[in-house]
Amino acid sequence: MGSQNELGKDRLTWMYTQMARIREFEERVKSTFLEHPGVMRGHTHLGDGAEASIVGALATRREDDPVMPSYRCHGYPIVLGTSPGAMMAEIYGRRDGLCKGFGGSMHLADPAHHFPGTSGIIGQSIAQATGAALTAQVKNSGQVVYCFFGDGSSKQGAFYESLNLAAVWKLPIVYVLENNEYQAYTHVGLEDANHIAGDPLSKKAQAFSIPGATVDGTDPLVVYEEVGKAVDRARSGQGPSLIESKFYRLSAHGNAITVPPVPTQFPEHEAIEVYGRKAEYEAARANDPLPRFRSTLLNQGVFPEADARRIEDSARAEMDAAVQFALASPLPAPEDALKYVYA
């Protein structure tokens, strides 16, 4: 991957399109709680605010590179080409779901699109992504694994053990630490030694003697540039890098935890509800990566306003259709519950 200067109109348009698609998908998931109460069960986590980081990183990707995020996993497969209808149907627990209704929001998997699976247990997917990088190395496939995880995961043993071993073995993997400031409900300032010392979280890379960088995760072009360097390094056999991508999670950690039949929906963001930091939240909203990138592209004359609207309308229509597809899909046959236990 080279510098952002190489990104032509088509590529920049693609990036904005993917960001808009992710946002529209997450908005549909969120509105489902109000428009179709009871359709979604359990716990659902949204990636709004992460669009620039996700798309900037994945814009550097080779077609067959595996992508392994945490349970906050909706955004990535949308970019990889997974059907949003199948994803929505999965989150609705339907027969036509991506995982036939067996996994739900936290466990999306689409190996056909190089999305091998996700774990709902914080940090464990870091080790599994590292294993995917071992496969790439053993098979000499030339693939680079994209491992995404939150700031909370970077306090798990799996993080330290995996990065150490990836550095020892020079595995082809890029670790993207998405610092959205809140681990579930706990602010990073309450639990991260680097943050408390006034250092970036990417300082953790020094413990493994690998490159570490901190980037503005609300700007897809900055993310693209830095992740691109890490991918080049990984693909050329020089091993892993850690990139801290800083952005703000615009929705609460997940929908409110309620016991049926009490309906659930998204509460206010923790910044407001727990910590009373309304100004912080509003500043993050004002720095929403989507309108920002849109303005950049319009100002640079990449495309006119009409094109931007067309992209947004198209994303809206696509995700409306995903909701309709999911609602129309039948529930699974109960006895199918015993399928897929063993291969």
Place this chain on the structure above:
Amino acid sequence: MPREMMYAEATATAIVEEMDRDSSVIFYGQNMAMTDRDPMLKRFGKNRVRITPISETAELGIAVGAAITGLRPIVELYMSEFMLVAFDEVINEAPRLRYMSGGQVRVPLVFKAGYGFAAGWAGQHSNCIYHAMMGIPGLKVAIPSTPADAKGLMKAAIRDDNPVVYLHHYMLTIDKGEVPDGDYVIPFGVADIKRAGTDVTIVATGWMVKKSLAAAEELAKEGISAEVIDPRTLAPLDIKTILDSIAKTGRLVLVDQATRHSSAAAIIASEVAEHGFPALKAPIKMVTSLDATIPYSEPLENYVLPNEEKIVQAVKSVLAKQAAAV
């Protein structure tokens, strides 16, 4: 031609043969392949045979990630208790990913670990934790008691498309036995009748099979004919062979090195109580470790573990109950 070899050698032979056969099989763990003189390293190279730091979560998690993307990892864990450090990967990741993906991925891996080292390894290195893995849908557990089984079950474990915990008993490590050459693969879920008998059924695993066979020999001198069954895999568990035996003998003694409530014996007893009750002529008897952490000093350790004498007494007690009923 079968040849005589040690239990540990039989396991290693299976690994070498399967790695020869399938280039997607890799093998790694702590304190192995440390120098270029290592025979596995010489044969298969640094790509497929690796040393790891003491990082069980990474070792097991990497195996899961490698398995879902096309390799067949074998992780050398040495002690089954070391899995506890990373039990999430054993219980809550490896067996669940296929199911949660709606059958899209497979997780072919082997977690290889020794257990039950009753030789003064004390409280944290000699326990039996297999019961915690028996009831996990998606996970298989192999538990060989002879060199031949050690080879055949390891080959089956490596070829299986599901995660397998392969538990070898440390007290059997240097035991010798005839091992068939070449493609000797023992299907999972098929118990083996290690000694045929008519008066009582003894079900045991691992080192306890050896103890039970010795007890059966003693009992034979007194005219008591004991059938000794080794399930060989705890998941899947071959209950049918056990029920068929009970239909013949009417009496069941379960021998298990684990403590009573965390034993495979307790689970087998519950299956027999539900499905084999009409055939029973006496209550089921469990011979397990006493409810204590395994102590260090030898007389203490001997006191809590099952042994031949306890097995003989248990058999006599179930026979006596039957006699009393008559």
